[in-house]
Amino acid sequence: MGSIPEDAELSGRYDIVVIGGGPGGYAAALYGAAAGLSIAVIEKEKVGGTCLHRGCIPAKELLETASVFRTVAGAKEFGVQAAQPSVDLAVSMDRKRRVVDQLHRGLEGLMRSRRITIVAGTGQLLDSRIVAVTDPDGNVSRLSGRHVILASGSVPRTIPGFEPDGRLVLTSDEVLELASIPPSVVVVGGGAIGCEFASMLADLGSQVTLLEALPGLLPGCDPDVAEVVVKSFRRRGIQVHTGVTVHGHEPNGHGTTVRFGDGKHVDVDSVVVSVGRRAFSDGLLGEGTGVRLDGRGFVEVDEWMRTGAEHVFAVGDLVATPQLAHVGFAEGILVVKQILEEPAVPVSYGAVPWCIYCHPEVAFVGMTEEGARAAGHDVIVKKDPYGGNGRARIVGETEGMVKVICERRPDGRAGRLLGVHMVGPWVTEQLGQAYLSVNWEATPDEIAQYIQPHPTLSETFGETVLALTGRGLHVG
Numbered sequence: 224m225g226s227i228p229e230d231a232e233l234s235g236r237y238d239i240v241v242i243g244g245g246p247g248g249y250a251a252a253l254y255g256a257a258a259g260l261s262i263a264v265i266e267k268e269k270v271g272g273t274c275l276h277r278g279c280i281p282a283k284e285l286l287e288t289a290s291v292f293r294t295v296a297g298a299k300e301f302g303v304q305a306a307q308p309s310v311d312l313a314v315s316m317d318r319k320r321r322v323v324d325q326l327h328r329g330l331e332g333l334m335r336s337r338r339i340t341i342v343a344g345t346g347q348l349l350d351s352r353i354v355a356v357t358d359p360d361g362n363v364s365r366l367s368g369r370h371v372i373l374a375s376g377s378v379p380r381t382i383p384g385f386e387p388d389g390r391l392v393l394t395s396d397e398v399l400e401l402a403s404i405p406p407s408v409v410v411v412g413g414g415a416i417g418c419e420f421a422s423m424l425a426d427l428g429s430q431v432t433l434l435e436a437l438p439g440l441l442p443g444c445d446p447d448v449a450e451v452v453v454k455s456f457r458r459r460g461i462q463v464h465t466g467v468t469v470h471g472h473e474p475n476g477h478g479t480t481v482r483f484g485d486g487k488h489v490d491v492d493s494v495v496v497s498v499g500r501r502a503f504s505d506g507l508l509g510e511g512t513g514v515r516l517d518g519r520g521f522v523e524v525d526e527w528m529r530t531g532a533e534h535v536f537a538v539g540d541l542v543a544t545p546q547l548a549h550v551g552f553a554e555g556i557l558v559v560k561q562i563l564e565e566p567a568v569p570v571s572y573g574a575v576p577w578c579i580y581c582h583p584e585v586a587f588v589g590m591t592e593e594g595a596r597a598a599g600h601d602v603i604v605k606k607d608p609y610g611g612n613g614r615a616r617i618v619g620e621t622e623g624m625v626k627v628i629c630e631r632r633p634d635g636r637a638g639r640l641l642g643v644h645m646v647g648p649w650v651t652e653q654l655g656q657a658y659l660s661v662n663w664e665a666t667p668d669e670i671a672q673y674i675q676p677h678p679t680l681s682e683t684f685g686e687t688v689l690a691l692t693g694r695g696l697h698v699g
């Protein structure tokens with residue numbers, strides 16, 4: 224953004240001006256508008272942000288394509304005769320676009336129906352809660368807010384020597400727009416997004432090598448859960464290398480040779496770089512706003528999402544909290560509650576839900592067993608595999624388990640739930656009750672009062688908790 228003319232017209236005054244229309248920004252806007260506040264959202268591309276256009280939604284839509292492929296490929300086991308499936312990626316991408324477009328139109332319509340002003344352009348915070356907006360034609364105007372929320376999100380991080388070119392080197396942005404499935408790929412980074420892409424590309428026919436610098440995949444997950452994913456990936460032909468550093472790559476005519484670890488290399492058609500995301504604060508702040516960035520470019524906030532400038536808040540991927548759309552929602556709501564002077568509680572980051580949509584799926588909330596012990600808790604741990612679950616047998620997806628970590632009470636019995644970790648079929652849809660249990664600080668005795676419908680996958684959580692009362696039905 225060039226310099227902002229001092230005399231640019233003041234084109235509107237609002238209760239809240241939001242810079243960035245992704246989950247953090249639009250959640251604040253929808254929640255605030257529902258409470259009667261006047262709100263402008265400045266968005267340089269499309270409302271919905273990374274999540275809707277280059278993240279959660281398109282990624283999960285393509286993972287669903289992979290799941291349909293697996294189902295059809297395994298149909299014979301059910302006596303359903305179907306030819307060996309193949310993927311027409313153009314059709315898959317078309318469907319993905321339709322899903323995204325429908326949700327985008329719905330979100331825009333909802334925002335307009337709540338009288339939220341969507342301003343097309345790039346926002347920059349000046350001082351005194353004035354925001355300059357440069358529209359796509361280069362015209363500059365200014366908006367004034369009683370409060371300003373910074374929500375400009377994040378962009379993929381890259382590594383030196385792996386500059387994305389859309390062919391040999393891809394970030395998530397390019398993977399979600401592929402014209403064809405590369406016959407072979409290296410995925411650099413075994414975090415949530417790296418594992419989702421490795422899983423999806425392997426299902427759709429790529430020969431996948433997954434490289435992770437840390438000792439295990441899915442850092443932050445309970446190691447028992449990550450182990451199930453590693454075993455499953457290896458069974459499906461994904462080459463998993465952990466504890467290895469990537470040294471660079473050399474194009475070799477048709478693809479590229481990636482060097483990693485101790486003198487190893489692999490020839491592939493493309494490299495997917497999935498090493499996290501950096502906060503997008505480029506050009507966001509004018510001179511002397513009082514908003515501070517930390518060493519990594521995240522906007523510094525306190526637990527109430529307040530920046531160093533009065534009445535200026537920051538939410539979502541722009542701040543150093545878990546980079547999840549629903550965390551952005553929660554932070555946006557937290558800010559608006561304060562603006563409305565309503566009772567509010569800071570987000571409890573140690574107990575937010577995490578869902579990873581690779582195959583098998585992963586979902587967890589709260590402390591890992593290791594983390595709970597390191598925090599000084601005496602714990603009781605129970606694990607129950609999906610192999611004993613009737614519905615899992617019916618759908619033919621028996622790998623995985625539920626692991627529940629409880630605090631040990633003085634009488635030796637299992638007390639409040641500290642963490643629940645799931646891996647297996649549709650666990651992302653089963654986490655809800657575990658999330659509530661952990662956040663309600665419920666005990667197995669309390670949760671076991673409630674009935675799980677039969678036959679469901681969620682019975683495994685119920686069984687694990689029942690076993691923690693000392694009287695399991697099917698689990699000892």
Ligand code: FAD
Nearest residue numbers: 243245246247267272273274278346375376539540547548
């Ligand atoms: P963003 O969504 O990045 O939105 C920021 C918006 O601000 C953008 O629209 C941008 O155009 C706009 N903007 C930036 N600067 C300016 C400016 N100066 N002026 C005007 N507009 C500006 N999270 C989950 O919870 N679940 C998932 O399954 C999941 N899957 C993911 C899969 C992938 C491949 C990726 C990349 C991410 C995934 N995420 C997932 C993370 C999720 O997408 C982000 O946490 C979320 O989008 C962050 O929301 P945000 O509002 O902070 O920022």
